[in-house]
Amino acid sequence: MGEKLLNKSDIGKLINELGKEYSIYAATNDKQGNIIFDKIEKAEDILLDYLNSKIPPKSVLFPKVETLFEYEIKDDDIEITNPKDLYEKRIIFGIRPCDAYSFQLFENFFGYGQFKDELFKTKKENTILFGIGCNLPRQTCFCTSVEGHPHKKDDVDVFLVDLGDKYLVESISEKGKNIVQKLSWLSNTTEADIQKAKELSKLAEESMSTKIDIKKVIKIFQENFDNPIWDDISMSCIGCGSCTLLCPTCHCFDVIDENDPMSKKGRRIRLWDTCQSSIYTLETSGHNPRPNKVQRFRNRILHKFCYYPTNYDLIGCVGCGRCINICPVNNDLRNIFNSILKIEKKEEVKVV
Amino acid sequence: MSNPYIPLLTTVKSIVSENKVNDIKTIELKFKKEEDYKSFNYIPGQFAEISLIGKGECPIGIASSPTEEGSIKFTIKKMGEVTSGFHKCGIGDIVGVRGPCGNGWPMEEIKGKNIVVIGGGFAFSTLRSLILYVLDEKYRSDYKDVTVIYGNRDSSEVLYREILEEWEKRDDIKIVLTIDREEEGWTREVGFVAAIVKKVAPSPDNAVAVVCGPPIMIKTAVAELVNLGWKDEQILNSLEMRMKCGIGKCGRCNIGNKFVCVDGPVFSLAELKKLPNEY
Numbered sequence: 001m002g003e004k005l006l007n008k009s010d011i012g013k014l015i016n017e018l019g020k021e022y023s024i025y026a027a028t029n030d031k032q033g034n035i036i037f038d039k040i041e042k043a044e045d046i047l048l049d050y051l052n053s054k055i056p057p058k059s060v061l062f063p064k065v066e067t068l069f070e071y072e073i074k075d076d077d078i079e080i081t082n083p084k085d086l087y088e089k090r091i092i093f094g095i096r097p098c099d100a101y102s103f104q105l106f107e108n109f110f111g112y113g114q115f116k117d118e119l120f121k122t123k124k125e126n127t128i129l130f131g132i133g134c135n136l137p138r139q140t141c142f143c144t145s146v147e148g149h150p151h152k153k154d155d156v157d158v159f160l161v162d163l164g165d166k167y168l169v170e171s172i173s174e175k176g177k178n179i180v181q182k183l184s185w186l187s188n189t190t191e192a193d194i195q196k197a198k199e200l201s202k203l204a205e206e207s208m209s210t211k212i213d214i215k216k217v218i219k220i221f222q223e224n225f226d227n228p229i230w231d232d233i234s235m236s237c238i239g240c241g242s243c244t245l246l247c248p249t250c251h252c253f254d255v256i257d258e259n260d261p262m263s264k265k266g267r268r269i270r271l272w273d274t275c276q277s278s279i280y281t282l283e284t285s286g287h288n289p290r291p292n293k294v295q296r297f298r299n300r301i302l303h304k305f306c307y308y309p310t311n312y313d314l315i316g317c318v319g320c321g322r323c324i325n326i327c328p329v330n331n332d333l334r335n336i337f338n339s340i341l342k343i344e345k346k347e348e349v350k351v352v
Numbered sequence: 353m354s355n356p357y358i359p360l361l362t363t364v365k366s367i368v369s370e371n372k373v374n375d376i377k378t379i380e381l382k383f384k385k386e387e388d389y390k391s392f393n394y395i396p397g398q399f400a401e402i403s404l405i406g407k408g409e410c411p412i413g414i415a416s417s418p419t420e421e422g423s424i425k426f427t428i429k430k431m432g433e434v435t436s437g438f439h440k441c442g443i444g445d446i447v448g449v450r451g452p453c454g455n456g457w458p459m460e461e462i463k464g465k466n467i468v469v470i471g472g473g474f475a476f477s478t479l480r481s482l483i484l485y486v487l488d489e490k491y492r493s494d495y496k497d498v499t500v501i502y503g504n505r506d507s508s509e510v511l512y513r514e515i516l517e518e519w520e521k522r523d524d525i526k527i528v529l530t531i532d533r534e535e536e537g538w539t540r541e542v543g544f545v546a547a548i549v550k551k552v553a554p555s556p557d558n559a560v561a562v563v564c565g566p567p568i569m570i571k572t573a574v575a576e577l578v579n580l581g582w583k584d585e586q587i588l589n590s591l592e593m594r595m596k597c598g599i600g601k602c603g604r605c606n607i608g609n610k611f612v613c614v615d616g617p618v619f620s621l622a623e624l625k626k627l628p629n630e631y
Contacts, residue, residue, distance in 0.1 A: 068357035071405050078405050078446050082355055113614055115599035118353045225608075225628050252603030255357075255596040259406040266406055268357065270596075273604070280604050283594050284431040287567060289607070289630045299606070299630075307609035 004169040004186035005193060006160070012043040017183065018091055022128065025060045026093040027053050037092065048094050048162070051138045052320060056248035057092055057099050061123045062106065064272050068119070068255065073264040083267075086119065090127040098143045098318040100131050100155035102248035108312055109251060128175055131156030132167075135200050140321030142210035142334065148319050150208070151201035161197040168197045212337050214305075214315060220340050221306040225298070229343060233336050234297035236329045241274030243323035244300060249316050250274075275299050301336065356599055359403055359448025360388040364441050365423055372508035375430040376474050377439055378415060381447055382423045392452065394418055395459050396481035397562075397590060397618050400451030401598040402426060407437040411595045411613070414452065415477035417484035419491070424449070427477040427511065453598040454617050457482050457562055457588065462495070468554040469500045470573050472545050472565030476502060476511050478590060479564055484515075487525065498525040499554050503545035503569070505532050528552055546572035549580075556582040564590040567631075574621060584622035591617045591631055607631045 006014060015024055023039055026046040030036045035050050037057035067083040107124055110117035134141070134150035143150060153159040157176030161168040168189065171180040180186070244250045254273040259266040273280060276296050282288045290296050308316030324332050362381035370376040381402075383389035394400075394414055403409035410432075416425035430439045441447070457478070467486060471479040479500075486495045500519075504510050510529065519525050530541035530548045541548050545565065554561070554577075561577055563570055570589055577587055593605035593612040600614035608628045610616065624631075 069355060073406060076444075076446075078361060078448075080358055080361075080405075082353065082358070086353065110601060113600050115356045115601075115614070117599075117601050118355055119357070122353050251601070253596065253601075255409060255602065257403075257406050257408050261406075268403075268405075268409075270357075270602070273602070275603065281594050283592060284435070285566070285592075287592075289593065295630060302608075303606070307606065310609045 003189045003194060003197075004180060004183070005163075005189050006167045006169050006186055008165055008167070010185075011046065011048075013185075014183065015040065015043040015046065015093070018093075018179075022089045022091040024091050024093055025057070027057075037095075040093070046093065048132060050094075051134075051136065052096055052141075052322065053099075054322075054326075055246060056102065056320065056322065057095050058102060058106065058248050060090065060092055061103070061127060062120060062251065066119070066253075066270050068268045068270055070267045071265065073266075083119070086122045087126055088123075090123075091130060092127060093130045094132045094160070095129050095156065096134055096320070097131055097150060097152040097155065098141075098148055098320040099248050100129050101148055101152065101318045102320075103129070104155050105249050105308075105314060105316060105318070106251060108314060112312070128158070128179060129156040130158045130160060132160045132162065133197075133201060133204065135162055135204050137204055137208055138321055138325075139209060140324040141208060141319060142212065142321060143319035144205060144208045145210055145212040145214050146315045146317050146319040147214070149201075150204035151197075161200060163193060163196055163200075166193075168193055210334055212334070213341070217337050217340055218305050218309050218315070220343055221302055222310070224340070224343060225302070227343060229339060230294050230298050233331075233339050234294045236331050237276075237293060237297050238329055239276045239278075239293050239296065240328060241276040242326045242328065244274040244276055245272055246322045246326050248318055248320055248322070249304065252280075275303070301333075357450070357597070359401070359405075359409075359450045360385075360392065362388075362424075362447050362449050364443050364445045364447060367441065367443065370427060370474075370511045375439075376427060376509075376511065377430075378425055378427045378511075379438060379441065379447070380416075380423050380425045381449065383449075384446075389422075392424065392449070394424075394452035395456040396485045397457035397478045398452040398454050399478070399598070399617065400424075400426070400449050400453060401595075402438075403448040403450075404434060404437045404441075405446065405448055408434045409448070409450075409596075410434045411453065411598050413475075413478040413481075413590075413617075415480050417481045417488065419485055419488040427474060427480075429474050450598060453613055455615070457590075457618055459485065462560045464494070464496065464558075466496045466555075466557075466559040467498050468559055468561040469498065469502075470545060470549060470561060470563045470565070471501070472503045472569040472573075473505070473509065474511060475564045475566065475590075475592075479562065480512055480515065482562060483519065483525070487519070487522070492524070496558070499528070499552070500525065501528045501530070501545060501548055501552060501554075503530045503532070503548065503565075507531055507535055507538050544572065545569050546576045549573050549576040553580055556580065556586055560586050560588060562588045562590075567592075578621075584625060585620050587621040588618055589621065589624065591619060593617075593631065 253270040304316035596602040605612040
């Protein structure tokens with residue numbers, strides 16, 4: 001199965017055709033002008049030359065507020081039903097490789113152990129990912145340092161490369177092949193198109209300004225839980241939690257019941273939560289295992305770069321740079337890496 | 353699709369007030385469907401996420417023993433929104449149950465050993481489950497002597513009085529009750545749990561200690577055991593942590609790379625020493 005070409009002027013046609021069977025989710029502007037992933041009504045609303053969305057597309061399959069089940073309280077019984085949108089057939093159009101990889105991490109984590117999060121699994125199974133390569137990574141991007149790549153295709157079903165006036169369309173998975181085959185009107189590629197895509201991939205990789213030896217960072221993190229450096233690197237943090245809420249791999253949630261006493265109907269929902277908040281771990285007794293900011297700050301970093309690699313042999317970060325962009329006090333993850341890497345250097349000096 | 357967040361439905365079968373100030377109640381639940389009860393296979397030390405639909409859900413240790421057939425019990429202290437809701441429950445009210453969750457006491461691994469049970473306050477619930485299980489005629493020969501050290505603030509806080517009296521009639525279990533301060537009419541021990549552990553001085557030979565209580569009690573009682581020559585592997589603690597999902601997904605009950613809800617709540621002291629001190 002070879003690659004195909006899609007003229008940019010045919011995006012509308014493509015979306016109309018796919019939209020007959022699937023709900024299309026893509027990057028678009030919300031009312032405040034932020035780039036988010038949302039259900040698309042018309043193709044003109046789709047942004048494809050965006051650098052990265054403010055809110056990651058995890059919001060499509062793991063929304064900020066998600067129904068776990070619905071209930072109706074009756075005289076001597078309670079009727080409980082599954083959420084309604086689980087089997088919605090979705091296409092996430094134009095997802096970036098880093099965000100597509102975050103879905104792999106979600107699938108791994110939510111599918112791990114005796115109890116599986118069937119809600120996420122079911123939604124993901126019914127979703128097709130149309131990825132798009134990043135030709136111009138942002139200055140804050142560092143996917144190549146965390147085993148990613150601006151043109152990584154592994155985690156999507158169909159992969160697009162922006163060639164200027166057209167897209168190279170490559171089907172990656174079986175799901176992707178089936179859907180591309182139906183688009184018989186896509187035109188054929190030339191060797192020059194394929195060559196150009198390869199060049200763009202290489203240029204994108206070379207333009208990544210951050211290069212971190214992540215294996216070394218992970219090793220140092222694993223050995224330095226009690227290092228006083230945590231006090232220094234967490235000093236400026238104000239605990240706002242923006243980094244966790246906009247992180248494509250953060251999966252923590254709170255659970256509450258939303259009740260309508262008049263109709264006796266309601267739903268149990270989960271909401272994005274943040275480990276940066278002190279009430280996140282506050283027990284009813286008043287005891288708090290992570291009462292201080294430095295502990296909560298360390299938990300966020302170590303969860304991604306120590307606990308996740310220890311448990312699943314995967315890095316819990318995709319290098320999207322959102323936490324760097326959003327941090328109101330410029331507490332830059334790359335600086336944290338650099339500080340951490342100096343720990344070992346000092347020790348080496350000592351040895352000499 | 354089996355939705356892991358949907359609870360099984362039970363109804364309240366009985367309610368027992370456990371203390372004088374009436375802020376601790378044991379609620380007995382009967383599953384609405386027989387097949388749900390049959391699927392709910394638990395061991396002592398496990399917990400469940402129990403909920404009042406429309407109010408919310410919370411993790412509570414299972415106080416009943418699997419040998420008490422036909423229902424399950426939870427001892428609940430009135431603390432917040434959901435637990436206060438449970439205190440308002442009447443017979444026949446519907447309660448949601450998800451679980452059993454967590455690893456529980458390692459009933460297989462501790463076979464053939466003397467068991468020293470150390471508990472404080474209303475955390476005694478999963479220890480009640482364990483003792484009933486060990487004393488049940490079906491399993492009694494699997495375990496050796498049982499010593500129980502159970503401490504409370506004052507005599508009115510002692511839970512499960514009827515069952516304690518029954519245990520005291522037996523010659524295969526030693527019960528040591530203690531309260532924090534002298535009280536008129538109290539003929540048992542007086543002092544904190546750690547001090548009584550020191551006084552009773554249980555032998556570590558072929559033994560395992562199961563410890564459950566407030567963090568400060570666990571810390572001090574465990575220190576006494578270590579002084580008495582107990583090894584880290586012989587000391588088992590049941591930990592508490594704030595939880596929402598109970599199935600290792602919502603994130604908040606982690607200690608380092610472990611989740612208390614699925615990897616615990618029971619950890620040996622040896623296991624805890626490998627984890628960050630964030631519990």
